[in-house]
Amino acid sequence: MFAAYAARFDDADPLSALETGDVPDPTPPDGWVVVDIVASALNHHDLWSLRGVGLAAEQLPMILGCDAAGRDPEGNEVVVYSVVADPESGKTSILSEKFPGTLAQKVAVPRSSLVPKPAELSFAEAACLPTAWLTAYRMLVSCGQVTAGSSVLVQGAGGGVATAAVAIGTALGATVYATSRDASKRERAEKLGAIPLESGARVPKRVDCVIETVGEATFDHSLKSLKPGGRLVVSGATSGHLPRVDLRRVFFLDISILGTSMGSAEELAALMELCARTGLRPIIDSTFPLSRARDAFAHLQSGDVFGKVVLENDL
Known part of the structure; x- marks a missing residue:
């Protein structure tokens, strides 16, 4: 073969x-x-x-x-x-x-x-679906607990997991913000339903969940963008894996930092059902x-x- x-x-x-x-x-x-x-x-x-x-x-x-x-x-x-x-x-x-x-x-x-x-x-x-999209689904649903009405920040729109997170988050009925240094990628994220932001720009309202695949370059911004009790879900670190973390913000605001990779076969089946039911592709x-x-x-x-x-x- x-x-x-x-x-x-x-x-x-x-x-x-x-x-x-x-x-x-x-x-x-x-x-x-x-x-x-x-x-x-x-x-x-x-x-x-x-x-x-x-x-x-x-x-x-x-x-x-x-x-x-x-x-x-x-x-x-x-x-x-x-x-x-x-x-x-x-x-x-x-x-x-x-x-x-x-x-x-x-x-x-x-x-x-x-x-x-x-x-x-x-x-x-x-x-x-089985790798990047499954990872994004698990980050949003299983870890991030995102549902209709939630707010989400996706860092680094354009990457495989981040692009999937924008599309899935929108299909779930969440308000999705997406950052990128690249204007064309911000425009594409907007067409998927996201509110585009330049990297590091202040989010209009603090969010329930941040989808983090960039790492060092965006981690501080991710923490500052979360509302009290928010969840920062991490599955990658393309810009570096040793960010500085203000732990005071983590414990004072009751922020959860969750790591994940991939997902289960059951979650893959659920993702495909979501695609079939909503028209998400x-x-x-x-x-x-x-x-x-x-x-x-x-x-x-x-x-x-x-x-x-x-x-x-x-x-």
Whole structure:
């Protein structure tokens, strides 16, 4: 089968470590099945893998990718939940960390990792959900307790999780503010239903919840933007992971700082139900055929992306 995989590591030039071509078809262990992939989606996690983060040399070559939608052996339309347990040790990881990933024509996963795809969602749309969108859903609903009438600040609009949070928060009926240094990304966030703000700008009213994926550069602003009893939910730190924190604000205002990553298969099913019921759809920046996976990676690395980069199996 055709796949995109890490053949080596290169921190300075990750694309030089990417190879595409034929690899052996997956052989599933007991309790696992092979899914024929129709569409998959890229994440920045894939670029980090090419840099050698989270992988060891003895694991190479490693097929990249966490997200996919396709058909199971019975022909059912499914979405792949990417957190899997090692059949031997029981330890969990996401696809492409220990087990081959989804940027291929086929992937082997536990049957329990298959979530039915709603008919209302295309394969490309569904493939965008299991990582960034699931993380954003968990941040807002499970951790942030956001409901209709809540207020939310999303830092760094344009990133995969942040863009998803804007769209999901709006679909939930919340008032959503979104920050970005980039005027075009603020404009796009506004079209998704957010009130756009320049990075660091004062929020008109303090909010119930802040969605934080930027880290050091925005963390102080996030704390100052919360009303008493507010929740700051963190799932990333693209600008640095050691922010200065005024603990007096945290305890005097009863602020909760919550960390999370990904979500459960049940939350993925709930997210897809929300999409089917409300018309919410993931934002797709661009679509490439699987045979042009290298071009898709180059586009992702350029940073000129708003939403998800999708690969569709053309082979």
